[in-house]
Amino acid sequence: MTRPNPLAKARAFLDAGPNRAAIVGAAVASALVLVVSVAVGAMVHGAKDRLEHPEETARAQVAVADDAEVAYCTPAFKEVLQRVINACGLVGTEQRRGCQPADVKTFASISGADFNELFAPLKERGAVVLFEEGSDVLDDAARKLLDARWEDRKGARYFFVVARASKDGTTEGNRALSHKRANSVMIHLKDATQDPELDKQVGLLWLGSEFAQFDKTYCEWPNSRTDKRCTPEAINRSAFVSWVDCRL
Amino acid sequence: MDIRQLPATTFAFVAAIAAALGLVFAAYSTYDYAAQLDRRVHAVHCSFIPGLPASSDGDNPCKAALFSVYSAVLRATFWGGVPISLFAMGAFAFFLAFGLYLTLARVHVAAGAHAFFAAASLGPLGASIAMFFVTVVHLHGFCKLCVGIYVSSLVLSACAALAWRAKDRERRLVAPTDSASRRGGWVHAALWLAGLGVASALPAVAYAGSLPDYRPFLAKCGKLAVTSEAHNSLLKLPTAHPTRGVVLFEDPLCPTCRSFHERLVDEGVFERLNVTLVMFPLDSECNWMLDRALHPGACLMAKAVLCGGDDKARAILEWSYDRQDELKEAGKQGSQALLAKITERWGDAVSACAVGPAAATRLNQHLHFAANNHIAISTPQMFLGDQRICDEDTDLGMKYTLAQLAPEVLP
Known part of the structure; x- marks a missing residue:
């Protein structure tokens, strides 16, 4: 016995009455549209549920824009720099600008050699601006180097100027001279950049000749007098300048 | 058959x-x-x-x-x-x-x-x-x-x-x-x-x-902490009928920025905005917040936009969006290929400016403005006044959000 073809049976049923096919068609259409509408409602309700009951893991952690923070920003380095910006007027009180040797000795609380070592990672980022003996005048090469370093800010927030004097002369005289050298750098930056935020960016330290003297190895650092012989005295007639890529 | x-x-x-x-x-x-x-x-x-x-x-x-x-x-x-x-x-x-x-x-x-x-x-x-x-x-x-x-x-x-x-x-x-x-x-x-x-x-x-009620979600994405830039370096884009101030952080080689810009223009919204533009290229060549270039060449292109000044910046930005695929390709080849495209379209003055120190400094000021505001490292971002518009409200929900928060910018 052969089984009847279901399609043929369906067609025979639809052909038997004048409106049967139309009714079935309308029923199919209604069912389809109903299913579609219910499915759409379910999709929206699913999204609504996720919206109103967010999972903690669902929100990706988004990185936020900030100042640069590079590998040399060790806790020890940042601690010293933080003391500098607090003590030297970059944040908080606007009453004073710059730090004297006595201040630095006090707040740095480290030896001169260790102090210099903290700045070692800035060898390529910064530069040593050199002065004539007993002078605080920036020559053309010094100004050019200073401008180049200033323009290369990238993500740094603070620009440090650490002025020194060689051991020639008196301690008091060298303090005053290194102070003048730091100021020369500051005045040049003010004139050259006209930057209204300069005071919030530049940290000045003048060390005289009594703290953190450079030894001859610092002659290998980029400086403004590549054509002249570098001596331990010459490298200390200087101001070391550098942007510092640390969040302080 | x-x-x-x-x-x-x-x-x-x-x-x-x-x-x-x-x-x-x-x-x-x-x-x-x-x-x-x-x-x-x-x-x-x-x-x-x-x-x-x-x-x-x-x-x-x-x-x-x-x-x-x-x-x-x-x-x-x-x-x-x-x-x-x-x-x-x-x-x-x-x-x-x-x-x-x-x-x-x-x-x-x-x-x-x-x-x-x-x-x-x-x-x-x-x-x-x-x-x-x-x-x-x-x-x-x-x-x-x-x-x-x-x-x-x-x-x-x-x-x-x-x-x-x-x-x-x-x-x-x-x-x-x-x-x-x-x-x-x-x-x-x-x-x-x-x-x-x-x-x-x-x-x-x-x-x-x-649909749920979205109104409570619209103002939950933070605010600008610093609304002005000390060097006055941000760009003002000219529009026909500026009625509401917005700050836009954009990257000229970012496809999402292009789509966002097109949505604003297509909706008739852009001409009603008083636009302050902050360049935020997602390119590690100038943007220290990235460890790799998501859009190589974006820094150079951003500097070209800055070199257009308030008058030509919009035209250069829209050109970068229109020709983005081609410019992105040039950016991948290197700055010289991209610079050649910029020179061809905008002339020597813009291209010379784009590689000069002034443009680099200005772009750096834009990036520091972003850093000072601790914005998310993504583009585009839109601030209505100082109110951040959530990312999801800058695409699907943009028109609804503007209708709720700034109906005057809708045509």
């Missing part, structure tokens, strides 16, 4: 299959759209084969189409609007049922049913043709799900027309002079048309009726 001699039921059956395929494509499109309603980032299906896994490619054409202003209606009234794929779902469901009816009903076919089927199927075909041209003119690349719908509409319409012709031939063979069978055709057509209308609208009604 002569295809013209096939019976009307065969064509109606193929039309029903086409409608079923169209329904499936429209359903996937709707599913992707509805998934975004939770305001999170979701992958989007983009394949000619329904059911393949969603594409994780952030810039696929289906995502671009989904986030375009052409994907939904009533966007100022409902968050994200009502996607047009919902109307397609309802219509295809109707045509599927109607096609099955014409396939199965051989004897008692209502007068004018085939003619109605053929005429009504021009609706989805017309919509598909319109969307095809919108894609060609306004969107960048064809969305495969959309192409699936276009092809389904075309096959549906062609088969419906062939079914009508075949039925007419069959009728003339049986009763060459019979006109009685066509009586009552207009009444039926009116009923079917009403049915088509209801079927098309019901999914949209169900969708709109289920």
